Amino acid sequence: MAVTMGGIRPRSRVHQIRLVLVLILVGLAVLTTYQVYRSNQSPYKVQVFATSTGWGYKILNNEKVFIHQPTIPGQSGMVGFASQEQARRVGEWVADKLHETNALPTLTSDELRQLGVKIP
Incomplete structure (x- = not known):
């Protein structure tokens, strides 16, 4: 050795x-x-913001505004979400659908209700 x-x-x-x-x-x-x-990891992030009629959300795609939604989608008028939590829930649902399908999702009144949105 x-x-x-x-x-x-x-x-x-x-x-x-x-x-x-x-x-x-x-x-x-x-x-x-x-x-x-x-x-x-999803490139989509949600930001919630206050509006003159309630709350809205933005969907960012790689830090750039992709969707600016100041009102409840699919509803007539210019009514915002009643709470910050409602806007965040819907924004996160939209971001998840964007990530899953790579297509713009649509929201029905029933889906909004399931997400806890009070529709005027």
């Missing part, structure tokens, strides 16, 4: 190759995990 400085035996070439391959595999696993996590 050959002993070098410090009493540590040098690693064989095969052992070094195995170590490099293991490090490459670990790196690929970390990269794949990051890509899967990132692809599940």
Whole structure:
């Protein structure tokens, strides 16, 4: 058994190759995990704001305004949501649908009621 400085035996070439391959595999696993996590993240964010008639919401796509909704969608008149929570719930529903379908969703009166919106 050959002993070098410090009493540590040098690693064989095969052992070094195995170590490099293991490090490459670990790196690929970390990269794949990051890509899967990132692809599940929605580019859409919701911001709620006060209006003169109640509350509205904005949908941001990669930090740029994509939808500006100051009133209850699909309802006649210029009536905003009764509460900040209602506007946020509907805005988050719209953002989720955008992320799932990549198409602009429509909201029926029944869906608005299910989301807790009081329709005037």
